[in-house]
Amino acid sequence: MGLAKRIIPCLDVDQGRVVKGVQFGDIRDAGDPVEVSRRYNKDGADEITFLDITASHENRATTYETVSRMASEVFIPLTVGGGVRNTDNIRDLLLSGADKVSINTAAVFEPEFVKRAADKFGSQCIVVAIDAKQVELNRWEIFTHGGRKSTGLDAVEWAIQMVEFGAGEILLTSMDRDGTRDGFDLGVTRAVADAVTVPVIASGGVGNLDHLVAGIIEGHAQAVLAASIFHFGRYTIAEAKACMHTAGIEVRL
Amino acid sequence: MTQQIAVIDYGSGNLHSVAKALERAGNCKVQVSGDPDAIRQANRVILPGVGAMGDCMAGLKHRGLDELVLDLIGRVPLMGVCVGMQILTEFGEESSGVKALGVFSGQITAFPKCMVAVDDSALKVPHMGWNQVQKNAHPMWSGIADATRFYFVHSYRYADSEADCVVGVCNYGAPFAAALAREGVFAVQFHPEKSHQAGLELYANFLTWDGTC
DSSP states (O other), X not given: OOOOOEEEEXXXXXXTEEEEEXXXXXXXXXXXXXXXXXXXXXXXXXXXXXXXXXXXXXXXXXXXXXXXXXXXXXXXXXXXXXXXXXXXXXXXXXXXXXXXXXXXXXXXXXXHXXXXXXXXHOGGGEEEEEEEEEEETTEEEEEETTTTEEEEEEHHHHHHHHHHTXXXXXXXXXXXXXXXXXXXXXXXXXXXXXXXXXXXXXESOOOSHHHHHHHHXXXXXXXXXXXXXXXXXXXXXXXXXXXXXXTTXXXXX | OOEEEEEEOSSOSOHHHHHHHHHHHSSEEEEEEOOHHHHHHOSEEEEOOOSOHHHHHHHHHHTTHHHHHHHHBTTBOEEEETHHHHTTSXXXXXXXXXXXXXXXXXXXXXXXXXXXXXXXXXXXXXXXXXXXXXXOSOGGGTTOOTTEEEEEEESEEEOOTTSTTEEEEEEESEEEEEEEEETTEEEESSXXXXXXXXXXXXXXXXXXXXXXX
């Protein structure tokens, strides 16, 4: 009995609507983010992640407003990411009601930004998102721009460095698996989870509930994130928790 | 009666969530404020806190609110949340040592490195997520089942789970204090505003708590 493993539905939000792409193409509409998060909150989600996938400058006001509406109704932790480039962005998101912010591309271009952010706001609210792609056996590299640009950085070494710089959590997405429904890349999940001292959220590729179980048991993740299996009603959060519980994983029921 | 709640604003954390959760929990009017006069007018006060203990203590002092908090104790029910609980103890080892308010004896120390779970897996720090709280008798726990899960996120904790002021215990590697209480003060390490129904129930209890232990 102790700390529960977490299930985190992820809302990819484009111009105020929840969408879900398959490997960053072919976008399907999945509803209003406030409605969707209210449903997940009620169904027992442990946290919610909101990714502003366009994150254009003119879109920021919509994002802050949506986050604020979500935070007024949803009393579980809310992580917001997408286009977080400076400490002003972080401050504005936290003031809007985000509990944590997720930094992705900006960390790659300027790792010191993570340090500044953690010093200013505390590690507990700084999540570093890592988009990893397998390049050879047991080696994964960091990609930016939705998986289009390689950086040559080793994913495991990068994760370790980000934790040294103050990341309080790692959101690890396999670009090879994202949108495929083939399950998490358990290799990279385990490699990163075993290498860092902070919690790791497995992401990318969930197609059924056994994949969530595998992310925890084989991937050693502390939390599992999924989008489309929940958005399109294939499974409820409660079903996911029941499945994990049956597999011997401690969850909040 | 509509309760007038002040959430003390000293430049720390997500006050929006605390205010919204209180409003959802029951009949109350919440004011988020760093103004001593406004805070004094409230009939209940929340001391929140997010981030580093040193920053929180400095923010409180900078606004002259440290004296005010001490002055409020025993006058109106006060609830500390997360770092707001930690700064009510005597001392924190975070940020190379933080002298705190000393409302509760005892201190805040870091989770040890390399803790392991019963299945030998490594325990991560921060302690982040939903963990169970074993409650000791206290009116603030009214209607909340023993071993209810609340949302925690912290790297430092009040380790002496057997101290007299401890009214809730959580276990992560070892037992630590999830809740501290004395006359007029109830303080929690977890975030009620992020703990879904259980958290709202705790806030609802705060709205009617008479301050007795």
